[in-house]
Each structure stands twice: as structure tokens, then as C-alpha cells.
Amino acid sequence: MSAVWKYFKVSDKDPKFAICSLCSAEISRGGTVPRHFSTTGLIHHLKTRHPVQHSDYKKTVPLPKSDSGSTPSVATVFEKVKKKFASDSPKARAITDKIMEFIALDDQPFSVVEDIGFRRLMQHIEPRYSLPSRRYFADTCLPELFCSVRKHVQELMTTDIIAISFTTDIWSSDVSPTSMLSLTAQWIDDKFQLQNILLNAREFVGSHTAAAIADTLKSILDTWHIEKSKVHLIVRDNARNMAKAMEDSELKSIPCMAHTLQLAVNEGLLSQRTISDIVSKGRKIVGHFKHSPLAYSRLQALQIQFGMPPKRLQQDVATRWNSTYYMLQSLFEQKRVLAAYIADYELPATLSAHQWMLVENSFSSISI
Structure with a gap:
């Protein structure tokens, strides 16, 4: 009252x-x-x-509230909305960190922050935020994110882990001469959950000798403070230099089953001249349609004419024997269409009746 x-x-x-x-x-x-x-x-x-x-x-009447606690005027609100965040403000920093996570998690190029569509999106979501340059993300944000993730992984690795298994490989891209050596760790945590972390993927320069591989693996293990006594097993390929590197490093290792199977298929099946000729011709046929939009459109029209759904031919990868199987299988499925195509257009290679029979006998009955 x-x-x-x-x-x-x-x-x-x-x-x-x-x-x-x-x-x-x-x-x-x-x-x-x-x-x-x-x-x-x-x-x-x-x-x-x-x-x-x-x-x-x-x-007895309470004093009126100060201006800081009173309702701001419309003009004050609009002025506040128009004012840009300071680059070091908590809000701006949080947005920048999330953009960096988006780039890292989705394998986006740094140039995405300069794309007009992305900039319009950010302007619509938060007009007060000033988007940094791609160089800032590359030179500042990425190293900061790396340090944060590394600290988190280091904390996981310092828990009471009895044993850690690893996989390693040396690989390179078809479009780049750069070789990379990677090491991935797997272990079961105290909650019986499988943990899988890529510890390192670094450029591997110089000759791929066993000594060089052993030195690189030792450097990675030392970086993460992993003792040899915790290394349960390392899965590797069948290359002699890799096997000797494990032996010299006194690390237990076994060859990769998939790589072993690849070698077995190449030795037992793809090493046969008749089969390798079929695979070679198949690659030329698939490559013809892959690199010629006109040829593919003609093939697509024939597929529709034969009442088949439009489907691209499968390209294989030489080091993946199952991809070669899928390539020959896709060619066999399009046998009638390819025959009709040859009647009107040229192909860089064709399979004979005997080769088609070998494809059917050798691959169509295999179940993967």
C-alpha cells in the first residue's frame, strides 16, 4: 500500500x-x-x-532508477545496433572461432570468407560483426585452433591408457608429387569407448628408407610423449622398408589385410595377360566417357532408350582391387548400351566377345 x-x-x-x-x-x-x-x-x-x-x-518514496537502468530510447537502440563489434570483443571472438571450426571440420578453403554469398550470410546474421581476412584465419585462427585441439588430445593421451594401437602409411596424391606419412592412434578408454585420433600427417621428404621412416615415427611418438611400452601394435603395409623400420624401432607390427589382399589379387588374377588387357581397355572406355561431356550425353540417351536409368561408368583406382571389380561390373551392366554406342560412334578401345565372356566369368559371379 x-x-x-x-x-x-x-x-x-x-x-x-x-x-x-x-x-x-x-x-x-x-x-x-x-x-x-x-x-x-x-x-x-x-x-x-x-x-x-x-x-x-x-x-518514503524510492528514488527513480538511474539512466543505466532505465529503458533505452529507440535512437539509442538503433545506434547500438549500427555500431560494429570490436575485433577483440567476446562476441566477435566467439563468431570468429566458430567460422574457423566450420572451415576445419568441413574442409573448406580459407577463401570461403571472401565469397560474396558467405559474406552476405554473415552480414544478415550479425551486421555488427566484421569478417576478418583469409590471411587472419590462416595465420592466426588456425594455429590457435591447432593448439587447442592438441592440448585436448594431449589430455586424452595422458590418462591411464594401458595400450595403444596404431596404423601408419606413406601415401601421395595422383596430382601431387608430395609424399605424406601419417600415424593414427586407437585405444579403448575407461568407459570402454573406442578412441580414434590422427596424431600426425607430415610431409615425408627424401628417400623412403627404413631408417628415415623409423626416425619419423620416433619423432611423432616423442612429440606426444608416448612410450614404446604403450605401443601394442602398428598396422602397416607390406613394403620391406616399412617392415624393417618397425623392426629397427623395436615396435610390434603386422601387415594390413586390405593391402595383403590387394597384392594377392594382383598376383593371382590381374597379373594374367588376358585379364590385364581387359582392365586396360576398360579404363580407356571409362576414361572416354569421363572426359567427354558429349560422349556421356550420347551414352545417357542410349540408356534411356533401352529403358535403363542413366548411370555413369565406374572409374577404378589401381591400388584398390575392388574398384577394378566395380569398373568391370559397371561395363558389363552397360554391355548392350555400349554395343549400340559403337554402332554410331567411336571408342578408344572395345572388348571382344571372348573378353566379355571372361569379364562375366571372372567378375560377375564374385560377391563382395
Whole structure:
């Protein structure tokens, strides 16, 4: 109840009025129904007729809130919205970190931050955010993210792990002469969950000797403070230099089953001249349609004509024997279409009836 009622009481005759206890004046309460009643009239009466009592009453009223706690004006709000975040503000920093995570997790190029569509999206989501340059993401944000992830991985690796298994390989891209050596760790944590972390993928320069491989693996293990006693096993390929590197490093290792199978298939099946000729011709046929949009459109039209769904021929990878199987299988599925294509257009290579029979006998009956 308002402190002003110290000087008033509700009229017994009509509750719409209040009686001043100082001068017995009858003051309207400002409405005809209780929900409309207010003390404005009572305070005004006290101020004009009884200033001393009004001064005492004001002492009991809380002071108004400061400007910092009051509702901001519309102009203030708009001015705040237009003002850009400082580059080191928590909000701007959080957005920048999330963009860096997006680039890293989705394998995006740093140039994505300069693409007009991405910049428009960020402008729409948060107009107050100023998008840094691609160089800032590459030179500052990426090293910071790497350090953060490395610290987290280091914490995982320093837990009570009894044994860790590894996989390693030396590989290179078909379009780049650069060789890379990678090492991946796997272990079971205390919650019996499998952990799988790529510890390192570094450029491997120089000759791929057993000594060079052993030195690189030792460097990686030392970087992560992994003792040899914790190395349960390392899965590697069948190359002699890799096997000797493990032996020289006194690390237990076994050859990769997939690589062993690749060697077995190459030795037992693909080393046969008749089969290798078929594979060679198959690669030329697939390559013809892969590199010629016109040829592929003609093939697609024939597929539709034969009531078949449009489908590209499968390209194989020489080091993946199952991809060679899929290539020959896709060619065999399109045998009728290819025969119709040859009737009107040229191909760099064709399979004879005997070779088609070998494809059917050698590959179509294999179940992978």
C-alpha cells in the first residue's frame, strides 16, 4: 500500500472517494471502479494543501532508477545496433572461432570468407560483426585452433591408457608429387569407448628408407610423449622398408589385410595377360566417357532408350582391387548400351566377345 494512505482513509459513504485526515476534504480516487483507482489525486492534494506532510511523504518514496537502468530510447537502440563489434570483443571472438571450426571440420578453403554469398550470410546474421581476412584465419585462427585441439588430445593421451594401437602409411596424391606419412592412434578408454585420433600427417621428404621412416615415427611418438611400452601394435603395409623400420624401432607390427589382399589379387588374377588387357581397355572406355561431356550425353540417351536409368561408368583406382571389380561390373551392366554406342560412334578401345565372356566369368559371379 502506498505511504500516502497515512494521511487518507476511504470514505464510508462512497469508496470512490478518500477523506483527508488533515483537513477532512473529500478527494476523488480517479475512477468509478476499483481497478481504475489511483493515488495521483491524493498526492496532488497533499502537495498543494499540506506541503510539510508531502515533504515527509516524499522521503518514503524510492528514488527513480538511474539512466543505466532505465529503458533505452529507440535512437539509442538503433545506434547500438549500427555500431560494429570490436575485433577483440567476446562476441566477435566467439563468431570468429566458430567460422574457423566450420572451415576445419568441413574442409573448406580459407577463401570461403571472401565469397560474396558467405559474406552476405554473415552480414544478415550479425551486421555488427566484421569478417576478418583469409590471411587472419590462416595465420592466426588456425594455429590457435591447432593448439587447442592438441592440448585436448594431449589430455586424452595422458590418462591411464594401458595400450595403444596404431596404423601408419606413406601415401601421395595422383596430382601431387608430395609424399605424406601419417600415424593414427586407437585405444579403448575407461568407459570402454573406442578412441580414434590422427596424431600426425607430415610431409615425408627424401628417400623412403627404413631408417628415415623409423626416425619419423620416433619423432611423432616423442612429440606426444608416448612410450614404446604403450605401443601394442602398428598396422602397416607390406613394403620391406616399412617392415624393417618397425623392426629397427623395436615396435610390434603386422601387415594390413586390405593391402595383403590387394597384392594377392594382383598376383593371382590381374597379373594374367588376358585379364590385364581387359582392365586396360576398360579404363580407356571409362576414361572416354569421363572426359567427354558429349560422349556421356550420347551414352545417357542410349540408356534411356533401352529403358535403363542413366548411370555413369565406374572409374577404378589401381591400388584398390575392388574398384577394378566395380569398373568391370559397371561395363558389363552397360554391355548392350555400349554395343549400340559403337554402332554410331567411336571408342578408344572395345572388348571382344571372348573378353566379355571372361569379364562375366571372372567378375560377375564374385560377391563382395
